Amino acid sequence: MAQPHWAAAQLAGVEKMTRSVAVLGGGVGGLAAAHYLCRLGQPSRVVVVEASHRLGGWVSSTTYPDQVVFEHGPRTLRVTGNAGMNTLALAEDLGLADQVRGISSSHPSARNRMLMTLMMQVGGKLHKLPNSLKALFTKKPPFSKPLVASAVRDLMASKVINEDESLFSFVNRRFGPEVAKYAIDAMSRGIFAGNARELSVKSFARRLHDVEQKHGSVLLGLLKDRKNAAKTDSNLETRELVKRAKREKWSVWSVAGGLENFVKALEKNILENNVDIWKNVPVKRIVRNGEKLVLQTDKKDLEVDQVISCLPSNIMSSVIQPLSPKLSTLLSSIPYVTVGIVNLEYPGHLIEEPGFGYLVPSSEPNRVLGVIYDTCTFPQGDRTILTVMMGGYWFKEYFGNNPSHESLLDVAVSEVQQSLKIKIKPKRHHVEILRDCISQYVVGHSEVVCSARKLITDLKLPLALVGSSYDGVGVNDVIMSAKNAAFMENIFRGNYMFICYNLASLNPDIVRVRGVLLGEEFCVCRLSFDVMTNRRIGCCSPAIMTSIGGPNCSP
Ligand SMILES: Cc1cc2nc3c(=O)[nH]c(=O)nc-3n(C[C@H](O)[C@H](O)[C@H](O)COP(=O)(O)OP(=O)(O)OC[C@H]3O[C@@H](n4cnc5c(N)ncnc54)[C@H](O)[C@@H]3O)c2cc1C
C-alpha cells in the first residue's frame, strides 16, 4: 500500500475518560451532531446549547387544530447522492420509516419542479421547462432555440482556466445566455434565494467546474470522467428506506405532519441517549482555558474538551471574536440573505397545471422569488396550500429594512391572483420574515471555508464548523457535515489512529473499499488493523478531510 500522505490524530492509547463535547445550536445540524456523537462511539458528555425556546432552527412547521400543516422552512429532502441516502438512513434509525412520504420521479411535482417560470416579457405566463429527452429537441419558450443547441455550444466553447467564477458567467460561457438568464438565474433563487451573478460555481457545482478545467468541455468531461463521479456508499444502499426509495423511484420526501417531526424525533433520540439540551441559552463568547474551551453565556459557563459549532457563520463570527479575531473576520465575510415567506390556504383544488411550483427569474419586474404548490406535492384534503417566497438577495431593495407583514401578504396574494388566477381571498395565512436565513456561497466561498478550518487547525482549537454556512445549504448536506464532525470527534477521542491517504497515489479500488466504523458507514473511508501498533486505522479521502478541516485541506 502507498505511504500515507500525512498522519494525524492521537496515537495515544484509547482514552477512557469521559470527554465533554458542546454542540452549539439546536438546529437540524446541531441535533444531528449530537445524535452521531452518541451513535458513533462511547458516549461523551454531550450538551446542546440553543439560544431560542425551541429546537429545529429553520426547520419549522405549524400544525393547526384542524391538522392543516404549513411549512415555513424546508419541506422536501433530496433522495440522491450519499447525503440524500444518509438522511433516509437516519430517518429509519429514528423510527420514522412509516411516516416518511416519498414523491416518485413520475409525480407531477417531481417532473414540473423549478421548471415553471413566469416570464412577463415573453408571454406573461407560466412556462414548463423541458423535462424529457424529446423536449430537449423542441423549441419552447422562453428559449429561442431547442435546449440541445446549448449542449452543442458547450462542446464548441473554448476552456477558460480559472480558480472560481460566478455560476452565471460559467453557464453563460458554456451553455449560452438564455440558459444562464432563465434556468440558472431561477435555480439560484430557488435554492439560495441568491444572485447567480455572485454565487460560486465551484461551491455549487464543483464537478462541472472541475471537468471543464480538466477536459475543456463540461458534457464531454462528465462523460470521460464518469469513473471519478462520487461513488455511492453501498452500505447505505442496503438500508430498508433507501431500498424503498430506489424501488419506488422517489425524487424527494418529507415526513407526515411536517418536517418538524423529523427534528422532534431527533430530539427524542438524543434525550434518550442522555444528551443535555439547554434551551433559551445564547452562547455569547468562547474563550480558552489551557486545552479546553469555555462557553460563556448570560446564565452559566461551560468548560468542554471539544466544541462542534452548528451556529450560522455570522453568529459564530461574534462568538469566536475574543478567541481569534482573524477567524471571526473570515466567518463574517460569508454573506446572508433574508427571505419573506407567506403561507396561503384556499378552499378547493385551484391549481390547473400541477407541479412543484414556479420560480421567477431576476430579469422579471417581480419581488417574488417563487411559489411552491405545497398541496400538489403533499395533498391535505380539499384545499390548496401555497407558499410564496420573496426578497432574498433583493430583500432590502424591494421591501426596505422592516416591511410590515400586511405588505408581504398583499404582495403574495396579488402574485397568485396574477399567475394562478386565484381570485378568492385566502382562508388562512401565515407571514414570516426569515432574517439572514440562507448563507450565500459567493465566488471564493470554498477558499474562505478552507482558510477558516486551516486557522482552527493551526491554532489547535478543539473546534469543528458544521451547518449550512459551509458545505452545502440543504438539510442533507448539513446532516452529513454533522456526521463528519462527530466522526472526527470520535477519532480525536483516541480510539483510532487516523491516516488520510493521498488519493492520487493509491489504487482507487483500495481507497473505495467501504469502511465500517463501529457499525457506521462512511463513503470513501475504510478501517483496517495495524498489527504494529495494535490499533484500528481509519483512512478517508481528502474530500472528507476538507469538509472537516484536516491539515491537507484543499478547496
Ligand atoms: C425558506 C427556506 C427554505 C428551505 N428549503 C429547503 C428544502 O426544501 N430542502 C432542504 O434540504 N433545505 C432547505 N432549506 C435549508 C435548510 O433549512 C437548512 O439547511 C437547515 O435548516 C440549516 O440547519 P442548521 O442546523 O445548519 O442551521 P439553523 O437552522 O440556522 O440552526 C442554527 C441554530 O442555532 C441557534 N442559535 C443561533 N444563535 C445562537 C447562539 N448564540 N447560541 C446558541 N444557539 C444559537 C438558532 O436558534 C438555531 O436553532 C431551506 C431554508 C430556508 C430558509
Ligand SMILES: C=Cc1c2[nH]c(c1C)Cc1[nH]c(c(CCC(=O)O)c1C)Cc1[nH]c(c(C)c1CCC(=O)O)Cc1[nH]c(c(C)c1C=C)C2
Ligand atoms: C424561491 C425560493 C426558494 C425555494 N426553496 C428555497 C428557496 C430559497 C430553498 C431551498 N430549496 C431547496 C433547497 C435544498 C437544496 C439542496 O441542496 O438539497 C433549499 C435550500 C430544494 C430545491 N428547490 C428547488 C430545487 C431545484 C431544489 C434542489 C433540488 C431538489 O430538491 O430536487 C426549486 C424550487 N425552490 C423553490 C421553488 C418554488 C422551486 C421550483 C419551482 C422555493
